[in-house]
Amino acid sequence: MTSTTLHPDRYHKIRRLFDEYIELYSSRDDRLTTLFSEDFSGYTVGGSVLVKNRSEWINIIRQDFSEVQGRIHIEIKDVSIQELSNNAVVVTAFFHIHLPIPEHFFSQEVARHVLIFRLENRVWKIIHSGISVPYHLAKNGEIYPLEKLEERNRLLEAMVEERTRTINEREEFYRLLTAIVTEALRRRQKSEEENNPLGFVNFEAPHRCKDGSVIWGEVFSKAVRDEHGKIIGYHGITRENTKQKQMKDMVQQLAFYDTLTQLPNRRLLIDRLNQALLDSKRTGHHGALMFIDLDNFKPLNDNYGHFAGDILLIEAANRLESCVRETDSVARFGGDEFVVLLGELAVDYARSIAHAKTVAEKIRARLFDAYQLNVTHENRSGSLVEYRCSASIGIFVFQGHQSSAEDIMKCADKAMYQAKEEGRNTVRLYEKEGQAQ
Numbered sequence: 001m002t003s004t005t006l007h008p009d010r011y012h013k014i015r016r017l018f019d020e021y022i023e024l025y026s027s028r029d030d031r032l033t034t035l036f037s038e039d040f041s042g043y044t045v046g047g048s049v050l051v052k053n054r055s056e057w058i059n060i061i062r063q064d065f066s067e068v069q070g071r072i073h074i075e076i077k078d079v080s081i082q083e084l085s086n087n088a089v090v091v092t093a094f095f096h097i098h099l100p101i102p103e104h105f106f107s108q109e110v111a112r113h114v115l116i117f118r119l120e121n122r123v124w125k126i127i128h129s130g131i132s133v134p135y136h137l138a139k140n141g142e143i144y145p146l147e148k149l150e151e152r153n154r155l156l157e158a159m160v161e162e163r164t165r166t167i168n169e170r171e172e173f174y175r176l177l178t179a180i181v182t183e184a185l186r187r188r189q190k191s192e193e194e195n196n197p198l199g200f201v202n203f204e205a206p207h208r209c210k211d212g213s214v215i216w217g218e219v220f221s222k223a224v225r226d227e228h229g230k231i232i233g234y235h236g237i238t239r240e241n242t243k244q245k246q247m248k249d250m251v252q253q254l255a256f257y258d259t260l261t262q263l264p265n266r267r268l269l270i271d272r273l274n275q276a277l278l279d280s281k282r283t284g285h286h287g288a289l290m291f292i293d294l295d296n297f298k299p300l301n302d303n304y305g306h307f308a309g310d311i312l313l314i315e316a317a318n319r320l321e322s323c324v325r326e327t328d329s330v331a332r333f334g335g336d337e338f339v340v341l342l343g344e345l346a347v348d349y350a351r352s353i354a355h356a357k358t359v360a361e362k363i364r365a366r367l368f369d370a371y372q373l374n375v376t377h378e379n380r381s382g383s384l385v386e387y388r389c390s391a392s393i394g395i396f397v398f399q400g401h402q403s404s405a406e407d408i409m410k411c412a413d414k415a416m417y418q419a420k421e422e423g424r425n426t427v428r429l430y431e432k433e434g435q436a437q
Contacts, residue, residue, distance in 0.1 A: 006083035010083070010089070011081055013124070014081055014089050014091060014117055017035075017117060017124055018079070018081075018091050018115065020035075021035060025074070026072045028071065030065070032061060033058045033061060035125065035126050036057060037120060038054055039054075040053075040057055040126065040128070041128055042057055042128055042129035043129070068099060070100030070101075072099060073097075073098040074096075074097060075096040075097075076093060076094075076095045078094040079092070079094075080092045080093075084116070088116060089117045092113070092114050094110055094113075095110070095111055096108070096110065096111070097111055111132065113129070113130070113131045113132075114129070114130040115128070115129055255267065258331075258332040263317050263330055263332045264329060264332075265331060265332065265333075266331065266333050268331065270405055273405045273409075276341060276343045277400045277403075278400065279344070280343075280398070280399055281399075285347055285352075286346060286398065286399050287341065287342060287345060287352075287397070287398055288341075288342040288345060288355075288356035288395055288397045289339065289342075289408050289409065289412045290339065290356070290360055290363070290393055290394065290412060291337065291409075292320070292339065292363065292393050292394075293336060293391065293392050293416055293420065294316065294337075294390075295390040295391060295392055295420070296390065297309065297312070300387055304373075304375050304385060307375065308373050308387075311374070311375070312371050312373060312387065313332075313336065315371055316338070317338070319363075320363060320366075320367075322366070323362050324340060324342065324359065328342050329341040339412075340363070342356060349397065353397050353429060356395050356397055357427060357429065360393045360427040364390070364425065364427055367391040368390045368391070370386050370387065370388050371386070372385075372386055373385045373386075373387055390424055390425035392417075392419035392420040392424050393416060393419055393426070394413060394417070394418065394419055394427075394428055394430060395412060395428070395429045396412040396415060396429075397429070411430045416428070418430070
């Protein structure tokens with residue numbers, strides 16, 4: 001809403017001056033200082049301090065600009081322009097100030113700004129400024145409460161992150177629970193369709209406690225039927241088996257994953273390779289297996305001990321996983337030997353080779369980057385060791401109907417030894433005679 005009692009021409013003149021003032025202030029333009037009269041006075045810092053000197057006011061303006069150098073957005077809510085005398089006009093404006101930093105508090109407050117313009121030698125100058133802004137958060141001579149706003153924003157972001165994490169954990173929990181229950185119902189339905197009604201069906205399911213912790217239970221469920229034999233509900237009991245579940249998971253981890261790097265071990269990799277062969281036979285797409293052996297790994301163990309070697313192996317495992325897709329597999333076969341399985345490559349053999357070589361070169365370059373190892377010696381503080389360890393990589397590209405898992409591994413292994421014999425830190429491809437071109 002806008003109110004005025006002065007002539008329209010003067011009103012539009014003053015409004016243009018006010019808009020110019022807002023633009024210069026928002027853009028942090030030093031030309032703003034030319035708008036102030038030599039006979040200036042004004043209140044700042046929330047209206048608690050009266051400044052009677054133009055130079056002092058200009059210093060405050062420049063301090064403001066130096067503290068907040070990015071553009072400020074002024075969201076005008078209301079402007080009132082009124083004539084005080086023939087040569088004096090007052091402008092009162094209400095607005096929100098949006099600082100160029102992430103914050104969710106200050107920008108919600110309403111600021112009030114009063115400017116008095118006076119006609120001096122046919123030029124309108126600002127002779128008084130009074131601003132009322134929620135400066136109660138400002139400290140240490142700040143113009144805006146930047147430090148406090150950033151602190152509050154960090155707290156808010158941490159709170160949002162925590163709530164998001166909790167929501168994600170709950171969603172993941174209920175997705176897991178839904179998959180387990182769905183599978184149990186599917187088993188019962190299949191048995192019903194085969195005219196073999198089940199009695200009790202047992203399965204393991206997670207349960208979330210009031211304190212947010214999760215326990216596991218073994219559920220025994222039995223269908224409740226009407227007089228016609230139709231299932232109308234389920235009745236069940238649950239027995240907690242958290243410790244047994246944890247023990248089972250631990251055995252599973254030890255059986256299928258490398259204890260140092262947490263990568264799949266040889267047994268799990270072979271299972272996945274056999275599955276990749278079945279998928280390849282069904283779809284016609286090629287796959288690829290890479291054998292990767294770290295060059296110059298033994299001297300690291302000899303010079304700095306096995307602890308240093310373990311650190312490098314863990315870092316190498318992380319680098320390998322960063323070079324492949326989530327659908328691919330990285331495994332450790334023991335020592336300094338790793339295996340990468342690429343699935344769902346092209347139907348075309350040449351394109352599949354090109355893809356596999358590209359990934360292998362990416363891996364070779366990544367593994368050759370210097371390792372920064374924080375090595376701790378007995379009875380001494382740790383030291384940072386820079387070490388380079390290249391890799392010899394052998395590739396074999398396969399298709400489901402052409403080779404067995406054992407065959408594929410032998411071929412990739414031969415290619416890796418060829419890479420070592422030809423100077424190391426290189427990639428070699430093994431192709432069998434008669435393999436599709």
